[in-house]
Amino acid sequence: MGLETEMSYCFPDNNFSCRKEVRTGLGNIFLFTVLSFISVCTVFLNLLVIISISHFKQLHTPTNLLILSLAVADLLVGLIVMPVNIMQLRDSCWYLGKMACAVIPLIIAVSTSASLCSMTCIAVDRYIAVNDPLLYSTKITVCKTSLVIILGWSVCFFYVMTVLYFNDHLLQSQISMSCYGECFTVTKYSWVIVDLVISFLCPCSIILILYTVIFVVARRQAIAVKSMLNVHSQGHTIKVSITSETKAAKTLGIVVCFYLGCWIPFFLSSLSSETLSSVTLLWTVFGWLLSINSTVNPIIYAIFYPWFRASSKCIVTCRIFVSSSSGLNLFRKHF
Template structure:
């Protein structure tokens, strides 16, 4: 690693730490690949649900909202972080820094909001399937999605403003060529409650209810099938129960694994820059969650595989 200056003609320039070597090149290549995959997978989800009218259902609209948020992570957040890791310099000015900070925080907040709405949607579908179509409609779901994005934007603006990261006059930089978000310790606690504890609690509680309801339904169906000596159907019922439990376990585990380290570490220090090593590692865990979401919520659906086949073969261009 060679040390230079981000802006050699400026006496207040930050140090430029150019990271070279085989290990760094491999790391940047891997992260770039993850970014491209995140954009590509989420773009497939967006095109699929937007293009095919048969997929315009409440649940799929929530998946679309999640895909849009994760698409922003792969398109903007990941490349910007990779650029910062290469030489630790910011060349685009304060206004661009503010825009990136807003998109960074908004995409993760909207992604969490969409995950929570999906949990609520699945709970109602499993707990009250007969009245689900009347309670959850496309119009109501659209209103919830718009409201969720609006509240996410409002919270992010308040969060950035009171931590001195929203206005150019507020930004405190140690040197020229730096784009760093500082968070005051009291706001770390607030953000922990709003952005992690609350949605995590909702998701865990609802998915536990979903699992219990699905298990009771599977047991009831299995007892009925056993009474009619239909062993084959009972076996299918048991397989469905196991598959549902495994899918819900993957959803919850990936979510918690990606988010818990970030918020636990945020309480251990008063200020952490966005370029510190620990913050970078835990931040990328959250970004990787955006790569996993389309795999969990979309790729295992048959309609997604069928729509991807139509997209990749350009059949969607036909009337």
């Protein structure tokens, strides 16, 4: 399984054309096949989440709106980011023009930032739900959550615009190409530090702290319920199932561990150089780690829920085309 490459020119009729490097061989074909499959799975899984929450009225809750926001961001990753990355990985040439060279990095950065913002909002939402369950319905409403989502996406957009502008990659006139058929971004080291704090340390700290508190509170509540059941059993031993507590702990562990596993290598590599170019091997590998996070997000946040399995079954079997399908009860024990 070799990783052979073939050399030619991106645009043979243009005297300023870049040299073209096409990766061939069985090893590369296998790699592109796997990455394409991941891209398709990312689109499919996130579409299931989006259609489920949008179609079924029973799923129109504040928490599910945040999951919907996460799914939209991750859908953009699977629909645009991954195919572009596969194209650049296979062929060193850029065929989409200067406009796309300016716009696509914007889409990539916004979708990644919005995905991270949605994950942070989900952590805050679950913290409030566990820590103050009686007042949760009054504090967190669909209207308030919608405003938070709009605000979050807006902040991500303007932040990315600012970063790209100061890195001279926002306007077509700011993009310099040494040859025709080239497109890459270079991030200045000062902005790497800023992005490290804003896009990693802050949300990472919030998620870790909130999920730790959630786990502690859930564990304390489980112990309290167990004690009450033991008191009411009048001395008889009652085995209280801790399946839900274990499942919650595993879910939180997967969320935090995979999140850290995807983001830590990227930011550590970005600190190792004064400038980080999008054409470097490390950028490519760790960039794909961030993208794969969008494949796993719907699995973590949705597939663990029974309503998602029920709604997916309804979508796949085309039952959503029935006029009354939006009012189906997805929380029945046997769907």
